[in-house]
Amino acid sequence: MNTSLIDLAKTLLEIKSISPEDKGCFDIVENYLNPLGFETKRINYLNVENLYSTIGSKGPLFCFLGHTDVVPSGPEELWDIDPFKPEVIGDYLIGRGAADMKGAVATFLATAKEFLAENPNPNFRICVFLTSNEEGEPADGKINKIIKDLQDAGEHIDYCLVGEASSSLKLADTIRLGRRGSLSGSLIIKGKQGHVAYPDKVNNPIHLTGKVIDTLKEMTWDEGNEFFQPTSFQVSNIHSGTGATNVVPGHLEMKFNLRFSSESSEDSLKDKILSVLDRFGIEYEIEWTLNAIPFITKQTFFKDVVMKSIDSIMGYEPEINNGGGTSDGRWVAPMGTEVIELGPINETIHQINEKVNINDLEKLKYIYKEILINLNQV
Ligand SMILES: [Zn+2]
Known part of the structure; x- marks a missing residue:
């Protein structure tokens, strides 16, 4: 086995680059790509570093x-190893970020190197585009700003391969052509505080909220479509009460999130929620955060290249599943780019003892390379 890919992944995993910090990962990437002929730009917004390297x-x-x-x-202490001192144990490389997604980043680099050694003058351009704030909260430092700058400079990404851990049970059994949108709400329901013994003198915000939750959890937001499951609503936090058993509290705080399909929009969801609150005559304050709008790649050219490449290396075609959380593909897709996510098995991402199978990483490199070879034949 070629160990350089795994060594490269280990070098990245040794860096404690907790969002939104890069802590020198990009130096390793730049030092790897520039000798291959890549030109690398470091674009920093606020505290967030980004790397854009092209050839x-x-x-x-x-x-x-x-x-x-x-x-x-x-x-x-729950880890079998120090999470930032990666180790290969059996067939697995263990460490924080092994599957999400330094393993894939190392694979990008190794793929580019091998492909360019065999095809020094391809018919297309290649870029490696990395951010240090994918996992963090949406902020101005996210890559949407940089994409806008790229567009303003006349740049257009045609095909985008996102290395997020898309695979489920075996490598490349699943790819994503899009992701759902994400809308969060932070709601304060106002009632009237008082003694529990005088029910006619209070307005219990907990009881009011019970009706609201009942209605929202039964709501049909949309039916989904061929690309997405139906929109879903979940309450994630709820807090009220003074701690005393004989006091009706004056207000209740609740946080919720909707993962939404392209059949709903930010506005349609907000309207539905506000109309429920109004129907019950509730006094409230609400703050919204739009984390992501849904995106979907409907063009089929790049998808067909990826499907064919997976089939020729793995001997099977992947399933298309557009579930999961959000990804940075959402920022690139509005350029009209064909965006596909294909990466390692996602079973352990964000967990204790996060790991990636080292044979899978090698195979992922062959799949990525096959994609580049197929693109070069067009
Ligand atoms: Zn990720």
Whole structure:
């Protein structure tokens, strides 16, 4: 086995790059790509570092999209190893970020190197586009700003391969052509505080909220479509009460989230929720956060290339599933880019003892390379 890919992944995993910090991962990436002929730009917004590295001067632009930040390790004593001292145990490389997604980032680099060694003058351009704030909260430092700058500079990404861990039970059994949208709400329901013994003198916000939740959890937001499951609503936090058993509280705080299909919009969802609150005559304050709008790649050219490449390396075609959380593909898709997510098995992402199978990473490299080879034949 070629160990350089795994060594490269380990080098990245040793860096404690918790969102939104890169902590030197990009130095490793730049030092790897520039000797291959890539030109690398470091674009920093606020505290967030981004790397945009390109090679080639003709043809469509293919992009490897990923991130170098990781989520915190959680309690280190629960890990079998130090989460930032990666180790290969059996067939698995263990460490925070192994599957999400430094393993894939290392695979991007190794793929580019091998492909360019065999095809020094391809018919298309390649870029590696990385951010250090994928996992963090939406902020101005996210890559949407940089995409806008790229567009303003006349750049257009034609094909984008996101290395997020899309696979479910075996490598490349699942790819994503899009993701659902995400809308969060932070709601304060106002009532009237008082003594529990005088029910006619209070207005219990907990009881009011019970009716609201009952209605919202039964609501049909949409039926979904061929690309997405129906929109779903979940309450994630709820808090009220003074701690005393004989006091009706004056207000209740609740946080909720909707994962929504392209059949709903930010406005249609807000309207439905506000109309429920109004129907019950509730006094409230609400703050919204739109984390992501849904995106879907409907063009089929790049999808067909990816399907064919997976089939020729793995001997099976992947299923298309557009579930899961959000990804940075959402920022690239509005350019009109064909965006596909294909990465390692996602079983352990964000968990204790996050791991990736080292044979899978090698195979992922062959799939990525096959995609580039197929693109080069067009
Ligand atoms: Zn990720």
